[in-house]
Amino acid sequence: MHPTCYLTLLLWLTFDSLVAQHQLFTIDGVLSAPYSSNLTGVGDRVVWLVTERGVRNIWTATFPDAKLRQLTQQRTDDGQDLNDLTLSPDGRWVAYVRGTGKNKEGVSPNPTSSPTSAEQAVYVVSTTGTAEPIRVGVGSHPVWSPEGKRLVYGNGGQLYLATISDKIHPAPTRLFTARGSQADYSFSPDGRRILFASYRGYHSLIGIYLLDNQQINWLAAGVDRDQFPVWSPDGRQVAFERVPGSRHGELENIQGGRPFAIWVADVATGQGREIWHSPGDDGGFAQYYPTAPLRWTRQNQLLFFSEHDGWMHVYKVAPTRANTPVDLMPGAFEVEETCLSADGRYLYYASNEADTDRRHLWRVNVETAHREQLTSGKGIDTDPVVVGQTLVYRDAAWNEPTGIAWRSMTNPKTTALFPAKWPNTFPKAALTEPQAITFAAADGLVVHGQLFLPPAGLPPAGLPPAGLLPTTTAPKQRPALLFFHGGPMRQMLLGWHYRGIYYANAYAMNQYLAQQGYVVLAVNYRAGIGYGRAFRRADKQGPRGASEYQDVLAAATFLQNHPAVDPKRLGLWGGSYGGYLTALGLARNSDLFACGVDLHGVHDWSWRGNMFSPGGDWGIGEAETKEALASSPNADLSRWRSPCLFIHGDDDRNVAFAETVDLVQKLRSQHVPTDVLILPDEVHGFLLHKSWLAVYGAMDRFLQYYLPVPRSLGTTPKK
Numbered sequence: 172m173h174p175t176c177y178l179t180l181l182l183w184l185t186f187d188s189l190v191a192q193h194q195l196f197t198i199d200g201v202l203s204a205p206y207s208s209n210l211t212g213v214g215d216r217v218v219w220l221v222t223e224r225g226v227r228n229i230w231t232a233t234f235p236d237a238k239l240r241q242l243t244q245q246r247t248d249d250g251q252d253l254n255d256l257t258l259s260p261d262g263r264w265v266a267y268v269r270g271t272g273k274n275k276e277g278v279s280p281n282p283t284s285s286p287t288s289a290e291q292a293v294y295v296v297s298t299t300g301t302a303e304p305i306r307v308g309v310g311s312h313p314v315w316s317p318e319g320k321r322l323v324y325g326n327g328g329q330l331y332l333a334t335i336s337d338k339i340h341p342a343p344t345r346l347f348t349a350r351g352s353q354a355d356y357s358f359s360p361d362g363r364r365i366l367f368a369s370y371r372g373y374h375s376l377i378g379i380y381l382l383d384n385q386q387i388n389w390l391a392a393g394v395d396r397d398q399f400p401v402w403s404p405d406g407r408q409v410a411f412e413r414v415p416g417s418r419h420g421e422l423e424n425i426q427g428g429r430p431f432a433i434w435v436a437d438v439a440t441g442q443g444r445e446i447w448h449s450p451g452d453d454g455g456f457a458q459y460y461p462t463a464p465l466r467w468t469r470q471n472q473l474l475f476f477s478e479h480d481g482w483m484h485v486y487k488v489a490p491t492r493a494n495t496p497v498d499l500m501p502g503a504f505e506v507e508e509t510c511l512s513a514d515g516r517y518l519y520y521a522s523n524e525a526d527t528d529r530r531h532l533w534r535v536n537v538e539t540a541h542r543e544q545l546t547s548g549k550g551i552d553t554d555p556v557v558v559g560q561t562l563v564y565r566d567a568a569w570n571e572p573t574g575i576a577w578r579s580m581t582n583p584k585t586t587a588l589f590p591a592k593w594p595n596t597f598p599k600a601a602l603t604e605p606q607a608i609t610f611a612a613a614d615g616l617v618v619h620g621q622l623f624l625p626p627a628g629l630p631p632a633g634l635p636p637a638g639l640l641p642t643t644t645a646p647k648q649r650p651a652l653l654f655f656h657g658g659p660m661r662q663m664l665l666g667w668h669y670r671g672i673y674y675a676n677a678y679a680m681n682q683y684l685a686q687q688g689y690v691v692l693a694v695n696y697r698a699g700i701g702y703g704r705a706f707r708r709a710d711k712q713g714p715r716g717a718s719e720y721q722d723v724l725a726a727a728t729f730l731q732n733h734p735a736v737d738p739k740r741l742g743l744w745g746g747s748y749g750g751y752l753t754a755l756g757l758a759r760n761s762d763l764f765a766c767g768v769d770l771h772g773v774h775d776w777s778w779r780g781n782m783f784s785p786g787g788d789w790g791i792g793e794a795e796t797k798e799a800l801a802s803s804p805n806a807d808l809s810r811w812r813s814p815c816l817f818i819h820g821d822d823d824r825n826v827a828f829a830e831t832v833d834l835v836q837k838l839r840s841q842h843v844p845t846d847v848l849i850l851p852d853e854v855h856g857f858l859l860h861k862s863w864l865a866v867y868g869a870m871d872r873f874l875q876y877y878l879p880v881p882r883s884l885g886t887t888p889k890k
């Protein structure tokens with residue numbers, strides 16, 4: 172070999188080892204920080220869930236002293252989710268649910284393949300932090316009585332009552348047996364009645380169970396689907412939402428809409444009357460997305476979510492007679508989680524008003540509809556909880572996962588409550604701040620995205636640092652990756668994502684990939700949220716024409732025109748609906764996309780519509796089967812050439828594992844390079860931290876093989 176070649180090789184090896192020594196951070200490191208969720212509060216106390224490397228524990232704090240306390244002592248990544256945290260009205264107990272519900276076969280997820288299987292059960296733990304949790308019984312969705320000594324929870328569609336003290340005695344009892352599945356339940360203000368919705372297939376009814384005489388009274392029974400009932404402050408009336416009952420062959424479409432109405436019924440007579448109905452099919456998402464679709468305030472106002480003005484907003488309407496609702500926050504932005512002040516005068520909420528790709532907190536005076544912004548800047552602030560004169564909320568940034576922060580209502584200064592410090596393994600100083608970008612799709616629709624550029628000082632892919640070697644013919648640009656979120660009713664943001672570990676980890680992985688030297692673009696394609704009803708319900712989306720594929724192509728063009736990107740080295744990755752778009756890109760345009768990583772994606776809408784569930788949750792009717800297939804990756808397999816890594820848990824209850832088995836077999840038969848990582852007994856949102864490490868590790872190796880970049884080089888993270 173020519174002497175110059177030896178020199179080049181020597182220098183290159185030196186450079187590569189330099190790079191290896193300067194690895195800014197690892198996947199384990201960027202996933203090592205605690206993640207706070209499920210924040211709720213009562214009185215002067217809040218509780219929330221902390222997930223740290225898969226270990227889930229409940230914490231509490233009281234205000235105004237901001238005193239922290241850990242209430243549970245879980246120490247292992249056991250794959251058992253904690254959820255439905257709810258404080259007793261006196262703040263003495265937290266009820267919560269451990270484990271996940273059963274599937275159609277009656278089995279709860281068991282991701283560790285434990286021979287003793289797994290269950291979903293209700294627990295309580297004292298907020299003193301001095302006692303072990305107490306198991307109440309199999310079930311979920313616990314609801315406290317007003318005096319804080321009784322719990323109602325659901326199991327198998329029926330309601331159970333438990334008396335709570337330092338031991339669960341007597342054992343919980345089934346409250347009553349009613350046809351259908353009982354849900355949306357709550358105690359009356361006097362604690363002597365249980366309000367509930369009884370779901371019965373084509374219709375549902377609102378019932379009241381009287382504890383004193385074990386009698387059920389039905390309210391305004393009709394041929395519709397009555398849901399989300401709430402008590403009036405005096406317990407003499409009930410408000411609920413009414414959507415039309417089903418017709419033969421009608422199929423659920425989670426991305427569609429339906430008309431809805433607000434009703435009020437008199438408890439004593441059972442008679443009801445309509446207060447308002449939506450002008451169009453603006454319901455559906457407005458009821459299942461927010462956690463409190465309908466409220467009755469102490470100021471005797473009904474508050475409800477609706478998209479009828481084109482954006483997800485909260486409206487108020489008087490419960491006394493038919494009248495026109497008032498939009499409490501008119502404008503071109505969306506509202507998410509809310510919290511009503513104890514006196515009902517203020518509604519606190521998270522919104523992307525004036526900052527489309529972030530979330531900040533606001534409050535609105537329900538009487539005057541005057542609103543004021545409470546948090547701002549570069550945070551991702553969500554889930555407001557008001558305890559006394561303190562606003563507590565979930566708070567993230569571009570370089571910090573979601574923690575807990577607070578501010579007093581008299582001082583705008585915000586204070587981080589949890590965690591007190593980030594673990595040394597978490598590479599906060601080495602992260603890259605994503606940039607907000609937009610581009611236009613072929614039909615002119617403006618699409619938002621977040622662009623992650625490799626840290627400064629990182630040599631362009633294939634090139635050692637300037638000066639080490641004479642100019643080479645190596646490419647002066649980087650490979651790039653397009654990321655697609657799932658849902659699709661989701662929105663990636665300019666910071667750590669608040670919607671559970673699934674999206675927090677996706678954001679973290681995009682940070683890791685940028686640090687590896689990839690240019691990464693997270694694409695907020697049509698059908699997502701944050702940009703209004705028309706964007707979310709974009710025409711011909713998904714199984715009806717895959718109109719969002721225009722956004723995939725436009726995102727690719729954006730990257731190909733970026734000076735840092737090698738236009739011939741684009742890759743795709745995404746989960747669930749994002750896996751669907753990844754597979755669609757490789758099937759339709761292997762000429763554009765060099766490889767992809769498809770996490771539990773949908774690959775055949777027509778199969779899903781016929782075999783997974785009636786209509787596949789997207790309302791895919793018999794007449795739409797042909798178009799549904801044409802909108803799927805499976806329609807273009809003959810064109811698929813680029814390699815793909817498929818990742819799927821084989822106990823997936825949201826996207827059938829069969830979708831991946833079928834597609835991989837078909838691709839293998841046409842010699843497309845495929846890799847698979849199958850996670851036995853894992854579900855859709857992987858429950859084990861070690862699953863996430865395995866998934867992203869496999870992804871890292873796959874991308875390095877098909878879209879290689881030299882290991883990162885950069886300054887060692889500043890402490």
Ligand SMILES: CSCC[C@H](NC=O)C(=O)N[C@@H](C)C(=O)O
Nearest residue numbers: 657658659661746747748773825
């Ligand atoms: C037909 S694709 C199913 C998408 C799936 N929806 C529900 O499970 C999904 O995207 N799930 C996660 C990732 C999400 O809802 O965000």
